[in-house]
Amino acid sequence: MAKKKQAGTAPAAGLGVNIGIGGKDRAAIAGGLSRLLADTYTLYLTTHNFHWNVTGPMFNTLHLMFMGQYTELWNAVDPIAERIRSLGHPAPGSYAQFGVLASIPDAPATPPKALAMVQILVEGHEAVARTARGLFPLAERAGDEPTADLLTQRLTVHEQTAWMLRSLLET
Numbered sequence: 025m026a027k028k029k030q031a032g033t034a035p036a037a038g039l040g041v042n043i044g045i046g047g048k049d050r051a052a053i054a055g056g057l058s059r060l061l062a063d064t065y066t067l068y069l070t071t072h073n074f075h076w077n078v079t080g081p082m083f084n085t086l087h088l089m090f091m092g093q094y095t096e097l098w099n100a101v102d103p104i105a106e107r108i109r110s111l112g113h114p115a116p117g118s119y120a121q122f123g124v125l126a127s128i129p130d131a132p133a134t135p136p137k138a139l140a141m142v143q144i145l146v147e148g149h150e151a152v153a154r155t156a157r158g159l160f161p162l163a164e165r166a167g168d169e170p171t172a173d174l175l176t177q178r179l180t181v182h183e184q185t186a187w188m189l190r191s192l193l194e195t
Contacts (some may be wrong), residue, residue: 025128027061037120037140039139040112041111041112042178044167045166045167046109046166048156049110049162049165049166049168050111050113050166051111051113052162053111053159053162053163053166053168053171054108054111054112054113056155056158056159056162056163057104057107057108057111057125057171058108058113058116058121058125058157059125059127059155059159060104060152060155060156060175060178061101061104061105061108061115061116061122061125062116062121062122062123062124062125062126062127062158063125063126063127063128063148063152063155064100064101064104064125064152064178065097065101065122065126065144065150066122066129066130066148067097067099067128067149067152068094068097068100068101069130069131070073070095070128070130070131070145071090071093071094071097071148073122073131073135074086074090074131074135074141074144074145075087075090075091075094077135078120078135078138078141078174079135079138080137080138082138082192083088083102083138086138086141086142090141090145093145093185096181100178100181103174104174104178105117107119107170109169109192110170111171127151127154127155128147128149128151128152130147131144132152136152139192139193140195142192143193145185145189146186146189146190148167149182149183149185149186149189150182152178152184153178153179153182153183153186156175156178156179156182157175157179159171159175160175160176160179161173163175
């Protein structure tokens with residue numbers, strides 16, 4: 025006779041995720057979200073680094089702007105990682121994993137001049153937007169609305185931030 029599951033007990037280890045998205049699609053989406061997480065975390069670190077190390081006549085403006093940006097990026101990493109977990113996969117969380125997965129380079133070892141920092145951040149936000157946009161068709165095909173919503177939110181932030189930063193570079 026089969027044992028009945030008691031109400032309120034955790035599922036047995038090894039039970040599959042059954043949320044209406046096939047295993048291959050969940051794995052592919054989780055892989056894309058892992059790349060988005062790595063890009064987001066790398067951009068967070070770079071932005072925080074620049075917040076600490078910016079100098080020059082635009083110090084106060086950039087110092088405050090970078091703080092707002094790194095705070096937003098910090099708040100973005102948890103929802104991305106938790107979506108990966110919701111899909112039944114482990115979220116990457118080490119510098120080594122992020123280094124392999126990220127499409128953007130780490131911050132320069134020597135802090136660049138203020139406007140070079142701005143340019144690096146423009147390129148970083150554009151790269152993260154491309155990473156998110158590249159995953160969007162898969163999420164749509166799989167009917168993964170929560171991931172599509174997350175990607176839409178991230179695209180809005182990265183495109184707007186890149187535009188604001190680019191505006192500082194215009195002469």
